[in-house]
Amino acid sequence: MRIGYQGVAGSYSEATLQDYIKTLTDTTTEIVPVPYGDFKSVVNDLLDDKLDLIVVPVENSTTGIIARVTDLLRYKPVMAIAEAYQPVRHTLWGVEGSRLEDIQMVYSHPEALSQCQVFFNSYPLIESKVYEDTAKAASYIQILNRRDTAAIASPRAGELHHLVPLMENVQDESTNTTRFYVIEKIQEREYTGSCLSLYVETRHESGALSKLLQVFDIFNCNLQNLSARPIENQPFTYGFFIEVSIKEMRSPVNILIQTLNQVSEYLQIMGQYDQVSKSIYLDD
Template identity: 50%
Template structure:
């Protein structure tokens, strides 16, 4: 039995990403009896259960094409014995949902996840009477609206969420940016990196000495090894005010030398080095 966890309720984008992972990577159906799917209210207990061997995989959003790095999820994997082995890009097609019979001009409160609300600014510019209400999750917002039955309340959620909870689409394209996507990674407990696939995409979390040029030295090493830098995000180090660690994503497909040699040099130049992800690029 494989146990897989995601955050949210049926209709959440995380559920859609989980369905895609099961179909594309495991080549199983979502209701396969060999699978046990667990939904979580929040991300920290999901990571804890993965570390404690209560689930085998967890599906987490880590980046959005509009708003960038999702720091609250990425920060959770720092210092933990987990690694991402798969990625999935989930289209984010926000719909403004209301109760059956509602009119968009009646709506005064719109519930959704804070990041979803920020991705629908043009909607709120068109309807200034709508007040944004940050809520737990997009799909949970749709569920809440259905239970309330109040035509003055609406939710921003996925097409599947509105259909599941019997809502009416008040604005089928509530998003600002067509082609908006959220990137998900599927994490498992850490094991030895597969040396046979050393050209897969790599993501590190690195902390450097607090001295001039420390980060520049790391980046110079990647340049010498002809490793293409795909992403660089700074995050505050816990309990060390104004000190920062870095999530570095890199493509070593044209790398000169081998991964072990590169890792040794990076470790020598850092105070902490963690492999956060190692997976084939699918885009």
């Protein structure tokens, strides 16, 4: 089984993939993690049947929905079959001999940099530099080998590249956590799970969103997430990523879907999976 992810060894995506592998009950199947440089290639290779599954981040507890990923899933025959949470514990890494007072530049992924604003406000002379991946940033400063340059990356990434920890837990929030989807190309099979992930475009009429949300209320669904995203080539019109818990719903899922279709311009079932308890990840 080939499982794709964006990043390299030591990235948070790779850590999540390894955690997911441990949950698989079929120990006879060989698992091959396949790293990619960008999310679009990960999704495209899944659609081209070059991968069996992909593991991608969809939401962060600090910065919200990861739109550059979820947007890639719109209008695609994909299905999230599991979710996973990865605690984000950023460390400031330097090369051998470097000290915190020496650092002038810090490289990391833009998402990671945005999650460490308290640190940068405390050290205003340190310049943040965008890099494509946290683990790759760690690799880059190892190769660069400058005592005035550091990287923000996971503990494992720094250890893999034999770097020196200059400051631990530089993220703004101690409970910083990223949520991931495990996704397959949609199959002709029955999907089960206590949570539905949807992408919906409402009709262009007054009260359309209200009518949509009323459906969830009627079916006793608990709304977990509602995020608006611009629709391509339709300025100032929006679709909605929606996640709902259906564990209290008594009606069959297909009846809910039929009802949603009646009040939607476009409806995509993006996933059905069992929710994971957040508390085991958010306890510091």
